Amino acid sequence: MTMRRLINLKRVEARRIYLTYAVVIAAYVICQVMSSTKFLSSSMRGMLVPICAYMVMSVSLNLVVGISGELSLGHAGFMSVGAFSGVASAILMQGVITNAPVRLALAMIVAAVFAAFAGFVIGIPVLRLKGDYLAIVTLAFGEIIKSLLNNFYFGMDSQGLHFSMLTDTTRLLKGGRLIIRGPMGISGIQKIATFPAGFILLMIALMVVFNLVNSRSGRAFMAIRDDRIAAESIGLDITKYKMMAFVTSAALAGAAGALFAMNYSTIVANKFDFNTSILILVFVVLGGQGNMLGGIIAAAVLTILPEKLRQFSDYRMLLYAIILIVMMLATNNDEIKNFLNRINPFRRKEAE
Amino acid sequence: MIFLNYFISGISLGSIYAIIALGYTMVYGIAKMLNFAHGDVIMVGAYVCFYAVSRYEFPPFVGVILAMFVCTVLGMLVERLAYKPLRQAPSLAVLITAIGMSYFLQNTALLLWSSNPKVFPSIVGRGAFKLFEGKLSVSHITALTISACVVIMIVLSLFISKTRLGKAMRACSEDKGAAQLMGINVNATISLTFAIGSGLAAVAGALLCSAYPTLMPTTGALPGIKAFTAAVFGGIGSIPGAFLGGLMLGVIEIFAKAYISSQLSDAVVFAVLIIVLLVKPAGLLGKQAQEKV
Amino acid sequence: MRKVLVSMLLVLAVSSCAFGAAFKLGGTAPLTGGAAIYGMAAMRGAQIAVDEINAMGGDVKFELRYEDDTHDAEKAVNAYNALKDWGMQLSLGSVTSKPCEATAAENFADRIFALTPSASSAAVTEGKDNVFQMCFVDPNQGTASAQYIGGKGFAKKVAVIWKNDDVYSKGIRDTFVETAPKFGLEVVSETTFADGNDNDFSVQLTEAQTNGAELVFLPMYYQPASLILAQAKAMDYAPKWFGVDGMDGILTMEGFDKSLAEGVMLLTPFNSDATDARTKNFVAEYQKRHGEIPNQFAADGYDCVYAYCQALTQAKATADMSAEELCAKMIEQFTTMTFNGVTGENVRWAANGEVTKDPKGMVIKDGAYVGLD
Secondary structure: OHHHHHHHHHHHHHHHHHHHHHHHHHHHHHHHHHHHOOOOOHHHHHHHHHHHHHHHHHHHHHHHHHHOOOOOOOHHHHHHHHHHHHHHHHHHHOOOOOOHHHHHHHHHHHHHHHHHHHHHHHHHHHOOOOHHHHHHHHHHHHHHHHHHHOOEEEEEEOOEEEEEEOOOOOOOOOOOEEEEEHHHOEOOOOOOOOHHHHHHHHHHHHHHHHHHHOOHHHHHHHHHHHOHHHHHHOOOOHHHHHHHHHHHHHHHHHHHHHHHHOOOOOEOHHHHOHHHHHHHHHHHHHHOOOOHHHHHHHHHHHHHHHHHHHHHHHHHHHHHHHHHHHHHHHHHOHHHHHHHHHHOHHHHHHHO | OHHHHHHHHHHHHHHHHHHHHHHHHHHHHHHOOOOOOHHHHHHHHHHHHHHHHHHOOOOHHHHHHHHHHHHHHHHHHHHHHHHHHHOOOOHHHHHHHHHHHHHHHHHHHHHHHOOOOEEOOOOOOOOEEEEOOOOEEEEHHHHHHHHHHHHHHHHHHHHHHHOHHHHHHHHHHHOHHHHHHOOOOHHHHHHHHHHHHHHHHHHHHHHHHHHOOEEOOOOOHHHHHHHHHHHHHHOOOOHHHHHHHHHHHHHHHHHHHHHHOOOOHHHHHHHHHHHHHHHOOOOOOOOOOOOOO | OHHHHHHHHHHHHHHHHOOOOEEEEEEEEOOOOOOHHHHHHHHHHHHHHHHHHHHHOOOOEEEEEEEEOOOOHHHHHHHHHHHHHHOOOEEEEEOOHHHHHHHHHHHHHHOOOEEEOOOOOHHHOOOOOOEEEOOOOHHHHHHHHHHHHHHOOOOOEEEEEEEOOOHHHHHHHHHHHHHHHHHOOEEEEEEEEOOOOOOOOHHHHHHHHHOOOOEEEEOOOHHHHHHHHHHHHHOOOOOEEEEOHHHOOHHHOEOOOHHHHOOOEEEEOOOOOOOOHHHHHHHHHHHHHHOOOOOHHHHHHHHHHHHHHHHHHHHOOOOOOOHHHHHHHHHHHHOOOOEEEOOEEEEEEOOOOOEEOOOEEEEEEOOEEEEOO
């Protein structure tokens, strides 16, 4: 009996995973076709890469919030680390590697490594805490990363790399380039991020997360989330598993940050502030914690929504706020949910 | 003497954080939710007070009372429309709704009152008490904020520990289901909590903008986050904790600016917060929650 | 709701009567969020100019559209793309620096000419032949301020308070601190603030005071500056104050105690109290529409549209030309023409897009600007 239920559960889970891949691939093909036949407006075309980056962010944060059950309010910090390290490394590689997609891929890998390292360092103190205290510490780290990057200078000249904090004391030789310029961030970025690259990154992120979730470690994550004490009592190394989820998530966020940053000619640390962290959290919560596809769709909807509201000019952000509240109420209030279920024939079938 | 002056600056900044943190912690303690819209209720309170005093020339205390009234109604309305339907929902859903509410209030303010910064008239004037032959000065608004903080803290503590309504609040905070069984109207109690919290926000708004007199639709947002940090610092849910956390945050911020680096002061503040939470995971005065097996 | 309907009808009416003959002029600006003050002002200034030009009934007519970018590079590119879909032929870039760096790169790639009213960082125009600025570039403001202070002998010891997470503030600060020694100035104290700790300035002011600064240089916008002035007064610190063009607007803040700004000096291209007919007319119209005195952003927006009008007239451009054709013509015009506007006489542009105009030294006396010279 239990065995069969488990198998059934696995089947449902597997179906959900395939559905997620299918939807992502279908959406990619449709967008590519529409984009190449000029059917897509400039406005939509311009949003393809950031949407991919936000989707990866959503998947990445979902691993921490949905699967591992920790509230993180500083996820944009990892995106920031990834954006800055990725762009800086892409600029350094400019002369050496002329193939843009290769440079982009390498930059994303560098970004993931840096962000993973940041995730590890931050994870050590953070994962000792619980609940809202953990949340506030991640918020604090997000702010610290922003503050440090706003005071960080990094340049390159014929003598090599130069760093400095607070003021620019790199004293670059003639012909050198100051890459990260404190509060002015990075300017003159080559826009090498592409939609296919974004799609590939999203697929990689999904594979990583699904494989992790459906492995022994993944079951351990969920056991810890659902009952920490019970998990501990059967000998699960809680810190190890939490750290694993946290670092993986940070690495994905870093790669997404690099992708995002290389879609624009300029990037500043202030972009990755508390509001961005919250925005990503909204994707996860709105899509349903632990539900990757939901989070991905939410990321797309909430990125496109403010653009579609442009016709309302002054009332745009007000409407955005109202829609956000209404969506939260509609997806979380039992009465409204029941009502929606009743009028939705698909849902009823699934519930049975 | 400069050290003392910095200390006083820290206390005056901290007292502002403290008074905002009191509202945060009050709502968190009872409703168990992080009300991220609290900072924006403060902003609304400040605007109401601004218009009452500056445009319609009411005396300042009338302005504050008017603001308290408006904010109390607003707080209850927000609770009824946005938070109450989510009473059974996961706490994250409520958090996001609160953020949506915060955007809503900011953008409504932008439409109603425009983005142009307004200079808030101080509710007690711009004078200062001079000590030690003028070497040390404590502005009237600082003195008022600290006294207001202490009074509010004491009144709130007494209210919560002594009155019937306060006991009902504590009961709701401990266990909503059991409280309901004991005949406590949980919804009304939470509504009352929001009313008190929002009324406090109005006072905080008037004091914040008297101390740092510019007013914009985004005025409440960042001090709100700082105050939230202060509340956690002191142990969220604890009323004396919010007071202590606020004051300490202010003093640390000013000292970090003065003695470490004005560029990194925020990083220092947050680093101290992290260290404190590692040593005392529930904040300075917070209760360590018992884990149930 | 009624306001929406009325404005929609108005838009319809305007667009239908101008249809076919109007140049589509688009820009992005922060219309919501913390930087909305600047965006709204620039948009309103530009709108007044557009209405005036259309009412004159000349050959050049404009249809203006502004999109919100919330002072964010990502949203600015989105807004820019929305304008492209609308059919924008000429661009007003973005109002703030970082977003404009992002949209300027798009302008360059798409060959749509841009003239930004107020995005002043050097990176906005760097390496782009079709992006021009109406305002001073930040590094020049830093140098000009140091030169002015040193040259006029206002002070020897100066303190600088700047905003550590702001491109504009940082850009001016860098060249100011770099060139100050050349003009006999010693920077005795340098302190910063950032979003989130921009309320309390007691430390920054005490540092300046204890280090004996005779003059405090404030490369920042007027809102934090107003707090600094008030707090300095409260601690009885009365140095000379020197601001930059972002300081303009301080006198128009509702409820501001103008005596606090008494004696504040600033370099600004625009003076709303100027007595020339052009400025008077603009200020009166702005006040009539919005109940406020226009600031420098509004004036820059206003001048941008008039500069376009002049360039288009001289180039004999017509509204049926493509953005690319117009771009080539505009580059030719802007690098050769001389423009007179409310933000300056004999304004000229270099080939790299930077503007040359004389900054006016102003001092606030009895709650109004008076020329320093």
